[in-house]
Amino acid sequence: MAEQDGSAAPAPVAARAAQDVELYYRMKLVRAFEERVSRLHRQNKILGGVYSGAGQEALVVGICAPLEPGDFTAPLHRDLGVFLMRGVDPGRLMAQLMGKETGLSRGKDSFLHGGDIAHGVFGSSSMLGSSLPVACGAALKFKIKRERHIAVAFFGEGASSRGDVHEAMNFAGVQKLPVLFVCENNRYAYSTPFEKQTSIENIADRAAAYGFRGHVCPGNDLLAVVGLAERVIDSIRAGGGPGLIECKTYRWRGHSEHDPALYRDQEELLEWESRDPIPLFEFYLDKRGHDINRLRAETDEKVNTTIQAAVDFADRSPYPEPEEALEDLYVGQGAAPGAPSAAVNGRRPIR
Amino acid sequence: MVGALSGNLAMEATYLKAINQALHEEMARDENVFVMGEDVAELGGAFKVTEGLLTAFGEERVIDTPISESLIVGAGVGAAVLGMRPVVEMQFADFISCGFDQIVNTAATLSYRHGGKASCPMVVRAPSGAGVHGALFHSQNPEAWFTRVPGLKVVAPATAYDAKGLLKSAIRDDNPVIYFEHKRLYRSIKEDLPDGDFTVPLGKAEVRREGRDLSIITYGGTLHQSLDAARIVEKEDGLSVEVLDLRTLLPLDREAILATARRTGKVLVVHEDRLTGGIGGEIAAIVADEAFDYLDGPVRRLAALDTHVPFAPPLEEFVLPNTNKIVEAIRNLAAY
Numbered sequence: 001m002a003e004q005d006g007s008a009a010p011a012p013v014a015a016r017a018a019q020d021v022e023l024y025y026r027m028k029l030v031r032a033f034e035e036r037v038s039r040l041h042r043q044n045k046i047l048g049g050v051y052s053g054a055g056q057e058a059l060v061v062g063i064c065a066p067l068e069p070g071d072f073t074a075p076l077h078r079d080l081g082v083f084l085m086r087g088v089d090p091g092r093l094m095a096q097l098m099g100k101e102t103g104l105s106r107g108k109d110s111f112l113h114g115g116d117i118a119h120g121v122f123g124s125s126s127m128l129g130s131s132l133p134v135a136c137g138a139a140l141k142f143k144i145k146r147e148r149h150i151a152v153a154f155f156g157e158g159a160s161s162r163g164d165v166h167e168a169m170n171f172a173g174v175q176k177l178p179v180l181f182v183c184e185n186n187r188y189a190y191s192t193p194f195e196k197q198t199s200i201e202n203i204a205d206r207a208a209a210y211g212f213r214g215h216v217c218p219g220n221d222l223l224a225v226v227g228l229a230e231r232v233i234d235s236i237r238a239g240g241g242p243g244l245i246e247c248k249t250y251r252w253r254g255h256s257e258h259d260p261a262l263y264r265d266q267e268e269l270l271e272w273e274s275r276d277p278i279p280l281f282e283f284y285l286d287k288r289g290h291d292i293n294r295l296r297a298e299t300d301e302k303v304n305t306t307i308q309a310a311v312d313f314a315d316r317s318p319y320p321e322p323e324e325a326l327e328d329l330y331v332g333q334g335a336a337p338g339a340p341s342a343a344v345n346g347r348r349p350i351r
Numbered sequence: 352m353v354g355a356l357s358g359n360l361a362m363e364a365t366y367l368k369a370i371n372q373a374l375h376e377e378m379a380r381d382e383n384v385f386v387m388g389e390d391v392a393e394l395g396g397a398f399k400v401t402e403g404l405l406t407a408f409g410e411e412r413v414i415d416t417p418i419s420e421s422l423i424v425g426a427g428v429g430a431a432v433l434g435m436r437p438v439v440e441m442q443f444a445d446f447i448s449c450g451f452d453q454i455v456n457t458a459a460t461l462s463y464r465h466g467g468k469a470s471c472p473m474v475v476r477a478p479s480g481a482g483v484h485g486a487l488f489h490s491q492n493p494e495a496w497f498t499r500v501p502g503l504k505v506v507a508p509a510t511a512y513d514a515k516g517l518l519k520s521a522i523r524d525d526n527p528v529i530y531f532e533h534k535r536l537y538r539s540i541k542e543d544l545p546d547g548d549f550t551v552p553l554g555k556a557e558v559r560r561e562g563r564d565l566s567i568i569t570y571g572g573t574l575h576q577s578l579d580a581a582r583i584v585e586k587e588d589g590l591s592v593e594v595l596d597l598r599t600l601l602p603l604d605r606e607a608i609l610a611t612a613r614r615t616g617k618v619l620v621v622h623e624d625r626l627t628g629g630i631g632g633e634i635a636a637i638v639a640d641e642a643f644d645y646l647d648g649p650v651r652r653l654a655a656l657d658t659h660v661p662f663a664p665p666l667e668e669f670v671l672p673n674t675n676k677i678v679e680a681i682r683n684l685a686a687y
């Protein structure tokens with residue numbers, strides 16, 4: 001539900017147009033960020049494991065769009081889009097990936113393992129699926145304190161095989177928790193195809209076994225994802241209990257930037273590359289009467305400026321001092337520069 | 352070592368290739384041996400350690416599993432109890448935490464609970480170790496979580512020869528063995544390996560370098576740094592340093608530990624696992640207890656600092672042991 005800030009609500013048509021433009025910008029920002037990260041990895045500016053979410057932007061943007069400040073999100077290892085959607089500063093995110101002092105973990109951990117609780121982003125460990133029980137705990141807090149917030153946990157179809165996922169969904173069902181589980185089914189878990197991961201067609205079908213509803217959704221279709229996410233999130237927020245959304249999508253790049261992904265069929269890749277969520281949404285914007293060429297040019301310029309500023313900020317930022325390796329083991333030993341305490345704010349919903 | 356001139360006998364192999372060969376040879380030798388884990392079949396493993404096994408032995412004996420570490424270990428136990436010899440893989444040693452319960456509670460206690468009448472001939476392979484920008488969750492050395500669990504055996508080879516020979520022994524052993532292979536060694540070390548079958552006994556350490564002034568006791572990734580450091584102080588300081596490679600961490604080779612301590616009178620334990628609770632403390636206690644009269648100085652430990660393995664290069668460097676830090680520790684102890 002959009003926040004009421006006292007000013008008159010905009011007319012529905014104009015509001016919709018503004019929302020569409022904002023969604024388009026966000027999706028292009030995430031894509032450009034992904035592409036820049038891959039390039040920085042090739043240039044050895046980002047070390048270690050880099051897991052690209054290119055091609056999966058629509059689902060990340062679509063699920064996060066209706067979220068409100070104070071909601072809790074636990075992204076998976078390729079969801080840098082969740083960080084950007086929740087309002088984490090792109091410069092700090094880039095610094096995080098480069099291991100710089102100004103990054104979310106102050107150079108302590110790699111890639112997306114640093115979180116930003118102030119923006120409702122929980123930094124997950126590498127242990128796949130382990131963030132689902134955590135999201136249940138966040139939801140439990142919302143329930144106990146009667147807050148109208150929800151927790152969202154993202155996981156891959158591969159991670160769905162972990163026991164933690166079962167334990168989380170079972171508990172969420174029993175407690176009717178305000179939690180949304182989002183399965184990003186991108187067909188491969190590293191080299192392992194979906195068919196070897198599970199013998200059912202939809203992860204969403206499992207929801208029934210836990211006593212709540214599961215939904216399958218075309219994950220590259222931003223409109224479809226946003227529409228479904230709004231409905232499901234509204235219901236969870238209203239006390240309707242947990243939900244599970246499975247987004248069918250595809251991982252364009254290898255499991256990590258080190259992986260040439262020779263185990264999969266080139267035809268399949270081509271098919272999914274042609275289901276690029278961005279042109280699909282542009283087609284819709286065009287139908288809605290936007291001057292798409294102008295909008296694209298304006299959006300690209302805004303995106304490029306943001307990304308370049310983020311890279312410059314991260315580049316300029318120093319590495320931490322070696323001795324800092326011993327800080328932050330316990331809370332309060334060394335505070336991140338400018339980091340707020342546990343106070344939760346975050347982005348306004350795009351709706 | 353077999354010389355290169357002796358015809359077809361010697362074959363150069365990396366540490367990684369040595370493990371791969373051991374798997375091939377043991378699977379050919381015993382049809383009860385099978386391999387199971389995430390991405391081990393089609394992909395040949397995240398590091399290519401199991402490459403070629405699928406083609407050679409088929410998908411019934413080389414099994415890609417879902418992402419389910421508890422299942423991988425637990426199913427290994429079930430098959431092992433009935434006489435199979437599973438070699439299961441954790442994609443990274445860090446993820447062994449997700450199979451922890453099945454290892455320490457199901458597998459380790461099995462024989463004890465069955466009056467010594469149930470065996471669990473299972474090997475859990477776990478690529479461990481830091482120094483590859485892996486950060487918190489791809490750098491761990493979790494051996495000390497297991498070295499205090501009776502019923503398990505724990506090995507950590509540091510050479511290609513041992514990697515092959517210890518894996519063969521582990522597969523043939525009737526008890527659960529956790530086999531830590533150091534990622535940094537995979538492609539960075541190479542040796543001539545003898546052709547044909549050979550094993551390295553579990554529970555036996557090996558003196559890698561003889562010396563008079565001081566002993567380094569180490570294993571895994573830090574063996575090579577220790578040997579480098581020993582060469583440096585020999586040249587620059589005229590110090591004669593003995594280096595003992597533990598090879599097996601459970602059971603410890605107490606004889607070898609005490610022998611080297613008595614020989615040189617000064618002991619420096621080096622490991623990449625962190626200091627507190629690492630196996631170095633146990634070794635220091637053994638030496639203090641049983642070789643006290645021979646000591647000319649305190650038992651010293653050099654290990655990763657008591658923190659997580661961080662990501663930013665200057666932090667990682669600060670936390671982990673390396674050759675320079677070992678050289679300094681040798682000099683300090685020698686001067687005591």
Ligand SMILES: Cc1ncc(C[n+]2csc(CCOP(=O)(O)OP(=O)(O)O)c2C)c(N)n1
Pocket residue numbers: 076078126127128155156157158159160184186188189190251255389418420442446449
């Ligand atoms: C518990 C655990 N086991 C293994 C891994 C190694 N690993 C990292 S990502 C990955 C594949 C994940 O597949 P999926 O959950 O479908 O997400 P995707 O990478 O496809 O987005 C694996 C096996 C891990 N991180 N955690």
